[in-house]
Amino acid sequence: NAGVTQTPKFQVLKTGQSMTLQCAQDMNHEYMSWYRQDPGMGLRLIHYSVGAGITDQGEVPNGYNVSRSTTEDFPLRLLSAAPSQTSVYFCASSYGVVVGDTQYFGPGTRLTVL
Amino acid sequence: EDQVTQSPEALRLQEGESSSLNCSYTVSGLRGLFWYRQDPGKGPEFLFTLYSAGEEKEKERLKATLTKKESFLHITAPKPEDSATYLCAVQERGGATNKLIFGTGTLLAVQP
Numbered sequence: 001n002a003g004v005t006q007t008p009k010f011q012v013l014k015t016g017q018s019m020t021l022q023c024a025q026d027m028n029h030e031y032m033s034w035y036r037q038d039p040g041m042g043l044r045l046i047h048y049s050v051g052a053g054i055t056d057q058g059e060v061p062n063g064y065n066v067s068r069s070t071t072e073d074f075p076l077r078l079l080s081a082a083p084s085q086t087s088v089y090f091c092a093s094s095y096g097v098v099v100g101d102t103q104y105f106g107p108g109t110r111l112t113v114l
Numbered sequence: 115e116d117q118v119t120q121s122p123e124a125l126r127l128q129e130g131e132s133s134s135l136n137c138s139y140t141v142s143g144l145r146g147l148f149w150y151r152q153d154p155g156k157g158p159e160f161l162f163t164l165y166s167a168g169e170e171k172e173k174e175r176l177k178a179t180l181t182k183k184e185s186f187l188h189i190t191a192p193k194p195e196d197s198a199t200y201l202c203a204v205q206e207r208g209g210a211t212n213k214l215i216f217g218t219g220t221l222l223a224v225q226p
Contacts, residue, residue: 004157035216040218041218042118042201042203042215042216042217042218042219043158043201043203043214043216044216045213045214048213058213090157090158092157102148102160102163103148103160103214104160105150105157105158105159106157107156107157108155108156108157
C-alpha cells in the first residue's frame with residue numbers, strides 16, 4: 001500500500017490564482033480530512049469527509065473547497081489564492097468514522113502564495 | 115474553549131538522558147488522545163492512542179500515560195534518531211466524528 005499520497009510536494013502561486021491540491025489513499029478509508037500547519041500553531045482542520053459524496057467544514061474552511069466523488073480521492077481547491085494561505089497542507093485518512101480511529105497523514109504540500 | 119497545550123516548546127537532551135513531554139488538555143469530555151511524531155518536511159506519524167485515565171502504552175523507548183487532565187510522553191535513554199517534533203491531539207466527546215484538536219508540539223533534539 002502507498003498509504004496517503006499528496007501532490008504536488010511544493011507549489012508557488014501568485015495572489016488570485018487557483019489550484020487544486022491532490023490527495024489519494026489506497027487503504028479503503030472512509031474518513032478523509034485536510035489540515036494546514038503554520039509556525040507556532042497546531043494543525044488546523046480545513047474540511048473533512050465521512051464518505052464519498054459527503055463533506056463538511058472544519059475550523060478554517062474559508063477560501064477552500066472540497067469534493068469527494070470517490071472513496072480514494074479528496075482534492076482541496078483554492079479558489080483565489082491569498083498570501084494568508086501560505087502554509088503546509090496535510091491530508092489524512094482513517095478507516096472508519098468511529099471516534100478514536102487512527103488518522104494517517106500524507107507527506108504534505110508546501111504552498112507559497114506571493 | 116477547547117485547548118491542547120504542550121510543554122516544553124523545545125527540549126534538548128544528551129543521548130541516554132531520560133525525560134518527559136507534557137500535553138495538557140481542556141475539553142468537555144475526552145474520547146481519545148493521540149501522540150504523533152513529525153520529522154522535518156514530513157507528515158505526522160502515528161505513535162499512540164489513549165482512551166481513559168490510567169492507560170499506558172509503550173513502544174521501544176517511548177511510553178505514553180494519561181490522566182484526567184494531561185498526558186505524558188516519557189522517553190527513556192533517548193538516541194539521536196528520536197529527535198523530532200512530538201505532537202499531541204485530542205478528540206472531544208460529542209464532537210463531530212474524527213475531528214482532532216492539535217497542540218503546537220514539542221521539538222526534541224537528542225545530542226550524541
